[in-house]
Amino acid sequence: MTKPSLNPLAFFLIIIALLVSSPESRRNPFPGKHSRLLKPQNNLLNADNYIYETRYFEQTLDHFSFHDLPKFPQRYLINTNHWVGPSRMGPIFLYCGNEGDIEWFAANTGFVWELAPRFGAMIIFIEHRYYGESMPYGSRNEAYKNVSTLAHLTAEQALADYAVLITDLKRNLSAEASPVILFGGSYGGMLAAWMRLKYPHIAIGALASSAPILQFEDIVPLDTFYNIVSNDFRRESTSCFDTIKKSWDVITYVGRKVNGLDYLAKTFRLCGKLQSSDDLFNWLESAYSYLAMVDYPYPSDFLMPLPAYPIKEVCKQIDNLAEGVNILDRIFKGVSIYYNYTGEADCFELDDDPHGMSGWDWQACTEMVMPMSSNKNSSMFPEWDYNFTSYAEECQNEFGVTPRPTWITTEFGGHCIEDGETGNNVTGAHHMDLRAATADDPDWLVEQRASEVKIIKGWIDDYYTTMKTVVNM
Amino acid sequence: MTKPSLNPLAFFLIIIALLVSSPESRRNPFPGKHSRLLKPQNNLLNADNYIYETRYFEQTLDHFSFHDLPKFPQRYLINTNHWVGPSRMGPIFLYCGNEGDIEWFAANTGFVWELAPRFGAMIIFIEHRYYGESMPYGSRNEAYKNVSTLAHLTAEQALADYAVLITDLKRNLSAEASPVILFGGSYGGMLAAWMRLKYPHIAIGALASSAPILQFEDIVPLDTFYNIVSNDFRRESTSCFDTIKKSWDVITYVGRKVNGLDYLAKTFRLCGKLQSSDDLFNWLESAYSYLAMVDYPYPSDFLMPLPAYPIKEVCKQIDNLAEGVNILDRIFKGVSIYYNYTGEADCFELDDDPHGMSGWDWQACTEMVMPMSSNKNSSMFPEWDYNFTSYAEECQNEFGVTPRPTWITTEFGGHCIEDGETGNNVTGAHHMDLRAATADDPDWLVEQRASEVKIIKGWIDDYYTTMKTVVNM
Numbered sequence: 001m002t003k004p005s006l007n008p009l010a011f012f013l014i015i016i017a018l019l020v021s022s023p024e025s026r027r028n029p030f031p032g033k034h035s036r037l038l039k040p041q042n043n044l045l046n047a048d049n050y051i052y053e054t055r056y057f058e059q060t061l062d063h064f065s066f067h068d069l070p071k072f073p074q075r076y077l078i079n080t081n082h083w084v085g086p087s088r089m090g091p092i093f094l095y096c097g098n099e100g101d102i103e104w105f106a107a108n109t110g111f112v113w114e115l116a117p118r119f120g121a122m123i124i125f126i127e128h129r130y131y132g133e134s135m136p137y138g139s140r141n142e143a144y145k146n147v148s149t150l151a152h153l154t155a156e157q158a159l160a161d162y163a164v165l166i167t168d169l170k171r172n173l174s175a176e177a178s179p180v181i182l183f184g185g186s187y188g189g190m191l192a193a194w195m196r197l198k199y200p201h202i203a204i205g206a207l208a209s210s211a212p213i214l215q216f217e218d219i220v221p222l223d224t225f226y227n228i229v230s231n232d233f234r235r236e237s238t239s240c241f242d243t244i245k246k247s248w249d250v251i252t253y254v255g256r257k258v259n260g261l262d263y264l265a266k267t268f269r270l271c272g273k274l275q276s277s278d279d280l281f282n283w284l285e286s287a288y289s290y291l292a293m294v295d296y297p298y299p300s301d302f303l304m305p306l307p308a309y310p311i312k313e314v315c316k317q318i319d320n321l322a323e324g325v326n327i328l329d330r331i332f333k334g335v336s337i338y339y340n341y342t343g344e345a346d347c348f349e350l351d352d353d354p355h356g357m358s359g360w361d362w363q364a365c366t367e368m369v370m371p372m373s374s375n376k377n378s379s380m381f382p383e384w385d386y387n388f389t390s391y392a393e394e395c396q397n398e399f400g401v402t403p404r405p406t407w408i409t410t411e412f413g414g415h416c417i418e419d420g421e422t423g424n425n426v427t428g429a430h431h432m433d434l435r436a437a438t439a440d441d442p443d444w445l446v447e448q449r450a451s452e453v454k455i456i457k458g459w460i461d462d463y464y465t466t467m468k469t470v471v472n473m
Numbered sequence: 474m475t476k477p478s479l480n481p482l483a484f485f486l487i488i489i490a491l492l493v494s495s496p497e498s499r500r501n502p503f504p505g506k507h508s509r510l511l512k513p514q515n516n517l518l519n520a521d522n523y524i525y526e527t528r529y530f531e532q533t534l535d536h537f538s539f540h541d542l543p544k545f546p547q548r549y550l551i552n553t554n555h556w557v558g559p560s561r562m563g564p565i566f567l568y569c570g571n572e573g574d575i576e577w578f579a580a581n582t583g584f585v586w587e588l589a590p591r592f593g594a595m596i597i598f599i600e601h602r603y604y605g606e607s608m609p610y611g612s613r614n615e616a617y618k619n620v621s622t623l624a625h626l627t628a629e630q631a632l633a634d635y636a637v638l639i640t641d642l643k644r645n646l647s648a649e650a651s652p653v654i655l656f657g658g659s660y661g662g663m664l665a666a667w668m669r670l671k672y673p674h675i676a677i678g679a680l681a682s683s684a685p686i687l688q689f690e691d692i693v694p695l696d697t698f699y700n701i702v703s704n705d706f707r708r709e710s711t712s713c714f715d716t717i718k719k720s721w722d723v724i725t726y727v728g729r730k731v732n733g734l735d736y737l738a739k740t741f742r743l744c745g746k747l748q749s750s751d752d753l754f755n756w757l758e759s760a761y762s763y764l765a766m767v768d769y770p771y772p773s774d775f776l777m778p779l780p781a782y783p784i785k786e787v788c789k790q791i792d793n794l795a796e797g798v799n800i801l802d803r804i805f806k807g808v809s810i811y812y813n814y815t816g817e818a819d820c821f822e823l824d825d826d827p828h829g830m831s832g833w834d835w836q837a838c839t840e841m842v843m844p845m846s847s848n849k850n851s852s853m854f855p856e857w858d859y860n861f862t863s864y865a866e867e868c869q870n871e872f873g874v875t876p877r878p879t880w881i882t883t884e885f886g887g888h889c890i891e892d893g894e895t896g897n898n899v900t901g902a903h904h905m906d907l908r909a910a911t912a913d914d915p916d917w918l919v920e921q922r923a924s925e926v927k928i929i930k931g932w933i934d935d936y937y938t939t940m941k942t943v944v945n946m
Binding site: 063151167197200415416 | 877
């Protein structure tokens with residue numbers, strides 16, 4: 001058998017751009033507070049066809065040290081219906097779970113389900129530790145109790161989980177020779193890319209979609225992300241962009257007036273009182289960022305139930321109201337597309353995380369320090385600069401932990417990936433290439449998927465050729 | 474800049490064979506109890522020419538989790554006398570410290586010192602955590618206190634130490650573009666090989682000498698190591714081999730007699746009482762194994778002060794005594810070459826580790842589970858089989874820890890390294906190619922070093938070529 005050589009070109013299929021974050025320095029670069037992070041109740045796609053068995057693996061909590069710690073049950077979803085088995089070295093498609101319930105990702109990663117039969121592949125979705133049902137210490141409350149219990153929520157531990165689980169599974173099935181292909185989107189895509197880098201003996205390739213592995217330190221300009229989100233709105237309508245850009249000053253101005261916060265709460269139909277304009281800023285900024293992530297050409301239900309081309313719909317609301325309508329009402333109508341497309345919500349909770357601690361917030365306060373800023377000239381978001389000192393202070397206050405801002409690049413690299421390696425990026429919406437095919441897919445997406453299939457087929461063919469050579473030696 | 478492709482042929486310069494272990498399942502596969510593990514008092518080589526500055530780096534204790542743990546001072550030795558500096562991208566030669574005082578390895582790795590001026594390279598020797606002066610928790614006693622304090626003595630943490638330290642050092646010197654070449658012997662060689670695998674963005678190549686990275690699980694036959702040691706003795710003299718092979722039964726027989734253990738203690742000039750024949754077995758087996766490791770063609774002082782070709786000397790003692798001399802006296806004369814070449818010892822302590830806990834024993838009881846057996850037919854050592862259950866029980870008893878026998882191959886691979894990749898192994902004594910050149914070096918060693926220099930030069934030249942291309946783009 002062979003250790004396959006790294007093919008960085010095929011390996012890094014990255015959309016750096018489509019990372020989402022709320023503007024406060026360390027909050028939620030990934031779906032968190034203002035998204036549901038739940039298994040969709042009524043998935044608009046054919047998720048019912050994604051049949052799997054749910055299993056649990058007794059996982060080591062700390063792979064890199066030897067404390068006397070309890071193991072935890074790691075959930076994974078498995079489908080072997082199309083697998084051609086170990087004797088024919090049937091491939092294994094492994095989705096690297098990200099920061100949420102794994103069933104949610106399984107339902108939104110149709111590409112893997114559609115691809116598996118063509119390759120005679122087994123499908124495995126592994127849930128990320130500390131998310132969904134894969135909780136150390138028996139429950140989410142216990143796992144999220146304090147620094148000591150949260151300590152082992154890190155990307156390296158998650159990668160080791162995947163390595164240990166898949167190695168054990170392959171051994172039990174006598175499928176050691178079956179090649180493994182990794183899949184992942186967003187943070188899961190980062191994990192897929194990093195896993196291929198760190199565990200080349202375990203996986204022969206990785207499709208890392210929308211994986212912002214370069215969004216660390218000073219590798220990409222700090223204002224890139226919000227510029228791209230802003231451009232998504234400007235492309236739909238300049239006036240929409242301008243209205244949003246102006247709205248922040250209006251909110252600030254109104255908020256400072258007597259009873260101004262109450263007025264804002266009423267205008268935006270908040271369920272509770274508004275403590276400060278900043279909280280409203282966060283809520284709005286999240287909506288715009290997430291909209292850019294899921295700006296699919298068809299109705300979808302990934303973060304929220306949404307119409308096709310949701311940014312276009314938001315801008316329609318903002319632009320098309322009668323001339324006399326004030327700017328705040330326009331904004332409210334716009335973001336209602338995101339927060340209330342089904343019309344079911346009577347009022348809105350700005351903070352729907354009752355525990356006050358989300359897993360991604362912890363990760364952002366430890367390893368996932370992704371510096372971002374909003375550029376006065378090119379962004380529609382409020383201007384702000386990145387400030388690590390205040391970022392670290394917030395993390396100390398909330399978790400009692402000090403972030404390690406240079407760790408990820410030390411552990412996984414990133415500074416020296418030359419332009420060529422990110423040249424054949426996937427472009428499009430967040431996770432889009434990983435979603436199930438639809439009749440509304442634009443041509444570039446169809447072509448992109450075809451090219452990905454070809455690359456994956458190439459990896460597997462090369463692997464089989466090498467294996468035959470070794471066997472015949 | 475580029476991420477260099479892995480060149481497995483040049484990368485794995487491995488002597489699987491020259492791993493040393495005492496026969497009990499988990500004891501000391503590497504120099505430990507019966508070697509000095511100290512900086513040599515009177516180094517026979519030109520160690521005085523190895524000039525360095527000693528520095529300390531404030532190191533993170535747990536890179537992969539976020540407990541609130543104290544940092545520790547990591548010692549490193551640095552020489553920049555020959556370095557051509559950051560503007561010329563002068564290379565950095567980094568020795569990955571192994572299980573002992575780093576000054577000891579610096580003194581016994583002449584190759585790196587001799588090579589640096591030719592390459593205009595900086596030299597750095599980093600000490601491995603929990604060894605020498607690089608102690609967490611303020612002192613060796615505190616660091617070695619219990620499972621909880623020893624928990625972070627693992628290879629992955631050590632590799633991350635090296636990555637963090639060298640990244641910080643390069644940044645401080647504005648030498649981010651300087652290529653790093655890794656060096657290491659034995660366990661340090663394993664670390665060098667694994668570091669190149671796990672941190673390709675940090676090091677462009679690794680010279681891993683005598684690095685038994687395949688001595689895990691069932692990758693190599695379990696009896697390989699002791700067969701090779703045995704053959705080293707048989708090659709010198711069949712009767713020497715036969716005498717040693719017979720001696721175990723004699724010791725067992727004598728030990729069972731009334732006052733037999735006292736008789737053995739007297740024969741082998743032990744300082745204290747002999748508790749069981751097994752303790753004597755260990756002592757003798759260690760001597761034979763270490764002799765195979767350091768069977769250099771010139772006098773040396775690595776584990777112990779020894780003459781040139783020490784196995785030849787041992788066998789001379791065993792073979793050449795008058796016919797009437799009994800087998801135990803022959804054996805004692807033989808191993809005295811190893812334990813008492815200077816003639817200074819009046820008596821011998823079987824266990825010279827007063828703390829009862831060595832760092833390597835901990836590592837062997839956690840990650841470094843290297844299964845070995847001794848084959849009745851081909852080995853001169855007592856016969857024994859590998860038994861993980863009893864191995865794990867011993868570890869529970871001594872450290873309260875359960876070994877993870879499949880972890881190293883999961884983390885670093887090994888099962889699928891085909892024969893071709895280990896084809897250009899270095900052959901020779903333990904660490905031999907890393908030692909300073911001497912007039913007594915055999916031709917193969919001179920050629921081997923020349924070939925290593927050529928390979929390293931190739932890595933550096935390729936790197937410079939790529940850098941120029943990137944700069945000109």
